[in-house]
Amino acid sequence: MHENGAMPASDVVEQQEQPWNRRRLRSANERLLLDRLRAHGAASRAQLARETGLSKPTVSSALASLEAAGLVREAGTRAPERGRTAVLYAPDPAAGYALGVDIGRGWLRVAVADLDGTVVARADVRNRARASAALTDLVVTTAREVIADSGVDAAEVVHGVVGTPGVYDGEQRRVRYAMHLPGWGRAGLVDRIREELGVPLEVHNDANLAALGEYTYGVGAGSRLFAYILIGTGLGMGIVGEGRLFTGAHGLAGEIGFLPWQDRQQPERLEDAVSGVAVVEAARGFGMRGRLTAKAVFDAARQGHPAAARAVEVEAERIAHTVAAAAAVLDPDLVVLGGGVGHSVDLLLGPVRERLRALTPLRPRIAPSRLGADAVLLGAVATALDTARDRVFERRTAGT
Amino acid sequence: MHENGAMPASDVVEQQEQPWNRRRLRSANERLLLDRLRAHGAASRAQLARETGLSKPTVSSALASLEAAGLVREAGTRAPERGRTAVLYAPDPAAGYALGVDIGRGWLRVAVADLDGTVVARADVRNRARASAALTDLVVTTAREVIADSGVDAAEVVHGVVGTPGVYDGEQRRVRYAMHLPGWGRAGLVDRIREELGVPLEVHNDANLAALGEYTYGVGAGSRLFAYILIGTGLGMGIVGEGRLFTGAHGLAGEIGFLPWQDRQQPERLEDAVSGVAVVEAARGFGMRGRLTAKAVFDAARQGHPAAARAVEVEAERIAHTVAAAAAVLDPDLVVLGGGVGHSVDLLLGPVRERLRALTPLRPRIAPSRLGADAVLLGAVATALDTARDRVFERRTAGT
DNA sequence: GCCTCTAGTAAGGCTCCTTAACTTTATCGG
DNA sequence: CCGATAAAGTTAAGGAGCCTTACTAGAGGC
Numbered sequence: 001m002h003e004n005g006a007m008p009a010s011d012v013v014e015q016q017e018q019p020w021n022r023r024r025l026r027s028a029n030e031r032l033l034l035d036r037l038r039a040h041g042a043a044s045r046a047q048l049a050r051e052t053g054l055s056k057p058t059v060s061s062a063l064a065s066l067e068a069a070g071l072v073r074e075a076g077t078r079a080p081e082r083g084r085t086a087v088l089y090a091p092d093p094a095a096g097y098a099l100g101v102d103i104g105r106g107w108l109r110v111a112v113a114d115l116d117g118t119v120v121a122r123a124d125v126r127n128r129a130r131a132s133a134a135l136t137d138l139v140v141t142t143a144r145e146v147i148a149d150s151g152v153d154a155a156e157v158v159h160g161v162v163g164t165p166g167v168y169d170g171e172q173r174r175v176r177y178a179m180h181l182p183g184w185g186r187a188g189l190v191d192r193i194r195e196e197l198g199v200p201l202e203v204h205n206d207a208n209l210a211a212l213g214e215y216t217y218g219v220g221a222g223s224r225l226f227a228y229i230l231i232g233t234g235l236g237m238g239i240v241g242e243g244r245l246f247t248g249a250h251g252l253a254g255e256i257g258f259l260p261w262q263d264r265q266q267p268e269r270l271e272d273a274v275s276g277v278a279v280v281e282a283a284r285g286f287g288m289r290g291r292l293t294a295k296a297v298f299d300a301a302r303q304g305h306p307a308a309a310r311a312v313e314v315e316a317e318r319i320a321h322t323v324a325a326a327a328a329v330l331d332p333d334l335v336v337l338g339g340g341v342g343h344s345v346d347l348l349l350g351p352v353r354e355r356l357r358a359l360t361p362l363r364p365r366i367a368p369s370r371l372g373a374d375a376v377l378l379g380a381v382a383t384a385l386d387t388a389r390d391r392v393f394e395r396r397t398a399g400t
Numbered sequence: 401m402h403e404n405g406a407m408p409a410s411d412v413v414e415q416q417e418q419p420w421n422r423r424r425l426r427s428a429n430e431r432l433l434l435d436r437l438r439a440h441g442a443a444s445r446a447q448l449a450r451e452t453g454l455s456k457p458t459v460s461s462a463l464a465s466l467e468a469a470g471l472v473r474e475a476g477t478r479a480p481e482r483g484r485t486a487v488l489y490a491p492d493p494a495a496g497y498a499l500g501v502d503i504g505r506g507w508l509r510v511a512v513a514d515l516d517g518t519v520v521a522r523a524d525v526r527n528r529a530r531a532s533a534a535l536t537d538l539v540v541t542t543a544r545e546v547i548a549d550s551g552v553d554a555a556e557v558v559h560g561v562v563g564t565p566g567v568y569d570g571e572q573r574r575v576r577y578a579m580h581l582p583g584w585g586r587a588g589l590v591d592r593i594r595e596e597l598g599v600p601l602e603v604h605n606d607a608n609l610a611a612l613g614e615y616t617y618g619v620g621a622g623s624r625l626f627a628y629i630l631i632g633t634g635l636g637m638g639i640v641g642e643g644r645l646f647t648g649a650h651g652l653a654g655e656i657g658f659l660p661w662q663d664r665q666q667p668e669r670l671e672d673a674v675s676g677v678a679v680v681e682a683a684r685g686f687g688m689r690g691r692l693t694a695k696a697v698f699d700a701a702r703q704g705h706p707a708a709a710r711a712v713e714v715e716a717e718r719i720a721h722t723v724a725a726a727a728a729v730l731d732p733d734l735v736v737l738g739g740g741v742g743h744s745v746d747l748l749l750g751p752v753r754e755r756l757r758a759l760t761p762l763r764p765r766i767a768p769s770r771l772g773a774d775a776v777l778l779g780a781v782a783t784a785l786d787t788a789r790d791r792v793f794e795r796r797t798a799g800t
Numbered sequence: 801g802c803c804t805c806t807a808g809t810a811a812g813g814c815t816c817c818t819t820a821a822c823t824t825t826a827t828c829g830g
Numbered sequence: 831c832c833g834a835t836a837a838a839g840t841t842a843a844g845g846a847g848c849c850t851t852a853c854t855a856g857a858g859g860c
Contacts, residue, residue: 020420020428021454021848026816028420046838054419055818056839082827083837225649237729241646248731249625252762258728260721260759321660328658329637329729331648359660362652421817422846429848446807455849456808483806484856
């Protein structure tokens with residue numbers, strides 16, 4: 001189910017098939033401690049011993065190894081009610097860095113984060129590239145600049161994730177179904193970026209990453225299963241269950257642009273009916289004139305313009321249809337609306353909920369995106385961090 | 401995501417949080433060997449050592465422990481090209497037994513299987529119960545009979561799984577949304593069965609179990625992600641990814657009866673439009689007369705009856721709509737059609753595929769159920785076996 | 801009969817965990 | 831100010847389980 005772009009993360013299943021010799025035991029316990037520190041924050045050795053069930057000497061020695069490997073560092077002290085003050089340990093965020101890239105139609109965004117997930121450098125650049133070479137160049141130079149800005153040695157950037165519309169086909173080494181990015185479907189582009197940057201890269205669908213971003217940093221935190229609906233130039237959905245992406249058999253899960261949809265009017269594909277363009281078309285249909293954008297229509301609706309208001313109603317109904325279909329198939333506990341319409345979700349939320357009541361008895365919580373335009377970038381960072389943490393651990397403990 | 405009915409399987413996540421002391425290492429290696437034997441069949445000690453990466457002495461001693469615990473037994477010999485003949489070991493199927501129950505509207509089916517998955521006893525009984533007490537009694541007495549038939553000591557039946565329409569609500573201790581089973585929604589019924597049988601029980605949705613059945617014993621084997629659509633009195637879908645059930649946030653995933661559906665005609669809910677009853681209604685609408693059943697309509701269509709043929713066409717279109725929605729959201733590599741219409745899938749398959757071409761560019765493989773009416777029962781058995789194997793391993797290795 | 805090849809066992813050593821006792825350092829109460 | 835107490839952390843002894851090496855057991859080829 002985990003359809004990585006390239007450079008797949010170390011295969012968990014195979015690792016579990018490995019036998020349990022002593023070396024793996026040691027490493028498993030070090031890993032246990034490190035994960036605990038990441039999840040619950042700094043802690044003393046005695047505390048870790050109590051919480052993990054390991055003995056105090058074991059914790060001491062494992063922590064010493066982790067510190068020697070640069071994975072963990074002292075982080076202040078804490079005085080208990082009475083007794084000796086405890087020395088606290090915390091993961092060293094500077095043990096490695098991850099790179100996140102969001103290649104969108106209008107903007108290219110790049111960020112570098114440390115292992116704590118703190119973004120240490122970032123750039124947002126207009127994407128005016130109209131050919132594949134220009135785009136790859138832009139990505140490479142921007143990424144280099146951001147890494148330079150961060151003051152981090154390039155070799156410390158352990159892993160990167162690129163978000164893009166469409167789906168990366170690892171065999172043909174190219175992105176498919178990315179209609180809105182000119183030239184971006186050519187083969188070998190990602191390989192070129194990877195080579196020039198010297199960083200292992202994965203490529204993922206932007207809606208999927210946005211979902212992961214909302215899960216890690218946003219409104220999806222703690223959800224058992226939620227769907228992120230990205231409504232912009234295109235239409236996409238990302239699904240996150242138990243903190244992991246649900247990508248389907250071929251990486252096409254959530255391609256809700258393909259949902260069947262027979263309107264009274266023309267549009268045959270749902271994508272054409274829900275995306276930003278459709279709002280404009282609907283507004284025109286109801287009699288609005290002038291140079292319209294989706295944003296303009298929403299703004300007009302907010303001011304009480306009747307044709308715009310009706311266009312928004314139509315859009316809400318279509319979104320409700322999408323949500324209803326997703327709810328019936330997936331049973332999420334949360335649906336997040338994001339993408340280009342993010343700014344206008346306040347207008348849509350009420351009507352969508354109302355239409356939904358008429359469509360289905362299932363009513364998942366519906367919430368606007370908290371991260372807005374940053375969702376994809378932060379999702380890319382979060383995903384890159386996941387494997388970066390593994391890689392750093394492996395690299396640094398292997399040397400010992 | 402794993403919404404068990406009750407008596408949840410040992411929580412994997414918590415187990416992974418446990419520290420790795422030597423006892424767990426031993427047990428992990430024994431487990432590794434046992435799983436390998438189950439997956440790839442009988443093997444010698446030397447062979448296991450080569451394949452798992454453990455040393456020969458370790459394999460020998462672990463296998464000796466497993467044999468002493470009754471989990472593994474000698475299973476003949478094999479002579480290599482030259483050299484000493486090897487003694488083969490295989491999992492002992494008689495180390496424990498699992499119980500599967502399928503509570504359907506028309507039939508109650510019960511089976512007992514050994515740890516190899518071989519059904520050792522089975523009964524199919526008409527379900528004429530019209531009240532909750534009668535149904536629970538029928539389940540209990542039938543299960544007792546089957547266990548007695550199998551010649552297995554009741555204490556050796558380690559785990560059971562019950563399949564039913566609807567969804568089990570573990571908090572309220574009752575089955576919800578099971579419209580077609582009179583009285584079956586009352587609270588505490590499952591607890592009563594569990595008590596009277598003295599077997600730990602889980603309850604799962606029938607479509608979900610059917611999907612698992614097709615995955616384990618049927619046409620879904622090896623699929624990365626597939627959906628089983630159960631079309632009978634009701635309409636349901638089970639989703640299996642990487643061999644595990646996908647149940648959604650509240651166990652309602654695949655409740656495609658709730659898919660939005662606006663037909664030119666009346667039915668508002670898809671369930672009413674696709675189920676067996678709907679076929680009959682459609683046939684009547686096209687002018688068929690007499691006492692009709694779904695089966696009768698399909699038979700007539702096979703004979704060339706024009707109204708019946710048109711009713712089947714309509715049904716195919718509705719199924720195609722369902723498949724298209726599932727495909728867009730989930731991206732399965734396989735969709736299995738089963739349930740009451742199972743016998744008539746040959747008639748539907750062609751038209752469904754044809755309609756699908758018009759609806760969406762995504763075209764997962766569509767196949768008829770291989771297990772037919774046994775899918776739910778075998779799925780229940782397979783699910784029960786999963787946890788039964790764990791339980792038996794824990795119980796028998798704990799004593800050592 | 802001897803060689804070769806594979807299966808399986810025995811002995812010794814290594815790693816890493818645990819238990820238990822001990823040291824260190826803090827607060828509290830007189 | 832000093833001993834009692836309590837918590838943090840270390841040291842030392844012991845043990846469980848794995849690996850390596852070296853061996854024995856049994857089957858076939860020459």
